[in-house]
Amino acid sequence: MSAEDLAAAEARQRVRVGRGDILLVRVGHRRRREELGPWDVADARAGLHPTAMEFLAEREVAVLGGDGNNDTAPSAVRGVAFPVHVLAVHAMGLHLLDHLRFEDLTPICAREGRWSFLCVIAPLRLSAATGSPVNPLAIL
Secondary structure, X not given: OOHHHHHHHHHHOOOOOOOOOEEEEOOOHHHHHHHHXXXXXXXXXXXXXXXXXXXXXXXXXXXXXXXXXOEOEOOOOOOOOOHHHHHHHHHOOOEEEOOOOOOOHHHHHHHXXXXXXXXXXXXXXXXXXXXXXXXXXXXX
């Protein structure tokens, strides 16, 4: 998924991604797994192209969440297995939410014609960890 894809989705959904926003991207990872079962995601996985990170940087997005891990496989960058993660965490200080479930949320947003909402996320307070399980809540 490219920056152009993100801009097109933004236009279709009549929203504008801005500073401090949480950008949630659904590429169909979870849906495919539920419909077809597990597969080797190291060989084939949809996600963001690293150049899409420019869109997030320009818009000053605070959190990127996806129904996969946000990186494609095979990697778009030779020698870097997870370039989106590298750019997000190390270069941009962006928080990442991986493997979210959008199957309950998407039909509600479609029915309401509304793709912007309050999202509440409360991670565990861990002192020596880089990640935490979370249960994001969408409040429409």
